[in-house]
Amino acid sequence: MGDAMAVGWIVLIVVGAVIVLLPAVTVRVVPQASCQVVERFGRYTRTMNAGLNIVVPFIDRIRNRVDLREQFNIYPPESVITEDRVVIDVDMIVYYQVTDGRYATYEVDNYVQSIQLVAFNTLRNIVGGMDLQMLLASREEINAALRGVLDERTSMWGVRVNQVELKTIDLPEPLRRAEEEQMRANSEKRAAILRAEGERQAALVQAETERAVAAARGDQDGAGDRKPAYTPAARRPVHEPLHRDDPRRLGSYRLRARLGQGGMGTVYLGVTPGERLVAVKVIKKEFTEEPMFRKRFRREIDSVQRVGGFHTAPVVDADADGDPPWLATEYIPGPSLDDVLKQVGALPTRTLYTLALGVADALRGIHVCGIVHRDLKPSNIIVSGMGPRIIDFGLARALDGSKLTRSGHVVGTLGFLAPEQFTGAQITPATDMYAFGTVLCHAAGAAPLRDGESLESALELLPAGLVGVITRCRETDPALRPLPDEVLKELSPGPAPSEDWLPPHIRTMVDLHNRPTVSAP
Template structure:
């Protein structure tokens, strides 16, 4: 059982702001955003005291009112806390006795399988095999803790950078006990139920294997194995009809076919599921590279990694604090007390702007300092302005005037100048004050410098242009190809398109691909892409264009050569290889799987695309890879100048 339920497909934002009916804290966990909602409740983002993000799931009040649900919920939480698998989200905290039951799990920064398929389509076969194998390992530890998931579906599988995470295990069992299941509330998703589950029969670990097969079909094709439609229609097909596997890739057919057997006894165990994944991968060990997901899905992981922090109390201002108005202060500033002493006559004049003073002039027009400012007769006079703004700024060590203290406390920040987060566009100027005049010498000096630069540029540029035009005219005269059909004399003006001195180059024909199928490249051998027939040759060290090193990696050894390992699902082509810049000199075999592609650039100007078809079987006397190679000769500039 887990508490994380990501935002549904089509959500405009990964982290949704808290709504008016959302709590701000749950048992001391300050909530930062809402991750999503489902049939069981809502899920929020929060943090541990150490700063780790967690998912807080708050159960719906209707379930909390059922005593049997609370009993089973507490039991499932205790069992779930024993689940410590690499492909599950561990339960950290929970409370089944509160006003609303809740539980906390580790936050997984990744989209659900459902969201990924809806947004980006079906996944590559290699990704599906790694997905199913990881889910099988998760079921192994879930079943080992005495739990049956009962609701294994694409929205309960999160795609993290290092593999899938199965969440919400066991929670459907607690919900089955409530009276709500008999009043229209559905627990579980019909499209991913097992036949015995749909018929109300006994649920076992084999029930999760059936759901695992359905999830595999959905990941590989983008549609459920038993179609879509009404719940009754889907459940009928699950119990009485065979799944539609026509769109399932051939390498997955045996795996999903055995998982979707109607008889629970005929379904494979978790260990057999992992073995079937290994066999379909044409290798004895599944290799999980860092980039096991397509690039577009990996980008979704990045978006979910930047988690927002909880709202501060009070929240920081969105704009620079205004000294003329504060929403928490009265519309007019308080007047100075009648008994307040007048400021000393020798005090310095107040500055034109201070963050602790309002936007009033330091002195009233036509009046002494400290007098109330007057307004022009043309405009109606506003409410009286107090004399407080004219109080002088105290000298260091001097106590401010009491009235000025009262005013500053009510209207201005007391921590000093405006914070750096809200920079002012320039020095403040009081209304009606003249703009500061620029320094005389600065303007005159800038003008003289500009004139001198223009004069130097004009003379130098004209001389350079004359020399270039003279040389170009002489060259054209010598070659007899003057611009515009002229006689080639030096004085002829160039045409619009003939100003460049570079010779015209005819368009280079597009390189044509040459395909070489089923090359068995043995460790210790290499390929030369420039040969008429690309075939393995002995040797792994030297000026070779692509070699299979006995250390277990493909190597680009030629001068200026490099390799690029394409992402799973990324379609290789000449355009793709020319655009890629993720260069490396070595690609280790443990990062390769059947179907992966590698772009090869040689120092002699050739481009190649290598597609892995398979590996030597266990027990073979030699170690080799079976490759398809496509070569575009002279497709890139050669470092050697050829």
């Protein structure tokens, strides 16, 4: 009897333990933004998505755990040989994302190493058809070509490549010294232009002062026949001093000057505690009174902080709950494209091609992150020494739906609005491509058009290689407009590279923005 009871207790304990442990060994919690590949008896059965899942012990086996978030790999330098037999070391960074855990598990042994192998094999083939000068001027074109090949290959592995960037190109020592000497020569040339510009401005001010003195003497001599006093025209500063009621500090940033003012707010030049320059945009008070604005603004800040690349101004800090709300981006020293076009007119062909490629590459990076700019125009493009940069991307959507924008009907700037922005149809990345085509028209001198003049009548003002792209971008039907990748492919390669993508007078404007700014009182 006692033995039977003991056996019964043992059975109860075992059964109880099994009941307690069964959920622990059968229930699997898959983290968010990940998946797990399950095999049964060595064969694929299913892919478990995020959440609670059941795995049968001793029968099912988790073959692979896959992170579905965007990843990046910085690959060590590899040696490549140019067409003119120069050996250089190039390293790159690849941003990728697994889209199908099953294919990523079974179609390739190691997709990270496979991406590296394909990337550098492709790079060797591309560089092998270029001389050194072409290579140094074609970094963005090479990035686009690399991504196109990787997109095609990795799609079969359940992987999507979001971005490819060549990080450094190490030249042999003799070539590096020659490059440094050329850079010094270019710097001295630009310094000479700046000195000549300063002397010219000083001469103008001196001449105006002398005329003013002469006018004043004439007034004194001519009894009763006084002329209005002449005021010399002061040279317009690059950065406007702070106004009396402007804030002097926001967050940890000291504000030093005004960079500009638009429909959404005022942009200030700020300085971090480490003396780095940032552009701080402060939102107008009337927007903050809209109940849903801060929520939209916070959401858009989270979105745009994911955007990277060489052709945008990254968001480095923000405060959607501040009074007033603000956000800070990297300061890009240079004038806006709008200022450039107002001062120098239509851009030369080489500059126009570089502008088109840079803006198209930036739009590609913005659209990959699920963001539509909605207000692309010359004043939202900075012309810098390192190429064109897009600013204010994604912020127009924070305004969309507010009482203020509803009273204005549309979000955006007249002259650059796509047809769907007027009709209330769905806003898509194709909306930005319409504005992109219009921006190129302005930069080439084919817009704005006079009354009764059509775009077709102004196409002869455009370089022949841009006519097709611009015409497609300005299609009424969004589905007929090209993607940024298609624009990059069609425009690469453009004209033969020259010493500098900016002509001297525009380079001077850029250099003036690099001058130190005097702090406001």
